[in-house]
Amino acid sequence: TTDDSIMDAMDWTDLQSYGETCRCLYNKKTRYLERRFAVYTVFIRPFLNSSEWTRFQIFQATSGVLISGSIALQFFNREYYPTSSLDLFIENTYAARFLQWLNEIGY
Numbered sequence: 589t590t591d592d593s594i595m596d597a598m599d600w601t602d603l604q605s606y607g608e609t610c611r612c613l614y615n616k617k618t619r620y621l622e623r624r625f626a627v628y629t630v631f632i633r634p635f636l637n638s639s640e641w642t643r644f645q646i647f648q649a650t651s652g653v654l655i656s657g658s659i660a661l662q663f664f665n666r667e668y669y670p671t672s673s674l675d676l677f678i679e680n681t682y683a684a685r686f687l688q689w690l691n692e693i694g695y
Contacts, residue, residue: 640693654676654677
């Protein structure tokens with residue numbers, strides 16, 4: 589949308605100020621952020637299906653799996669890189685169980 593194009597060009601401070609000007613723009617900003625930061629639909633879908641994503645979120649919550657690399661840059665920069673990769677970091681304590689799960693789903 590035109591609103592998305594405008595908000596894509598704003599830095600975080602301007603985006604926050606934009607949303608504070610009136611209720612209408614606050615609602616537009618809120619919907620924009622929901623679309624841009626829908627992690628699964630925007631960024632993860634090429635790597636994991638929805639049931640795998642749910643399991644990944646459990647791993648992330650219990651072990652602190654960290655998403656890094658171009659996929660993270662994509663997220664924070666609100667940009668799309670067609671050849672992005674999913675880099676993951678995990679504490680050694682949880683690595684064996686996480687790697688076993690990755691093997692089970694075909695990685």
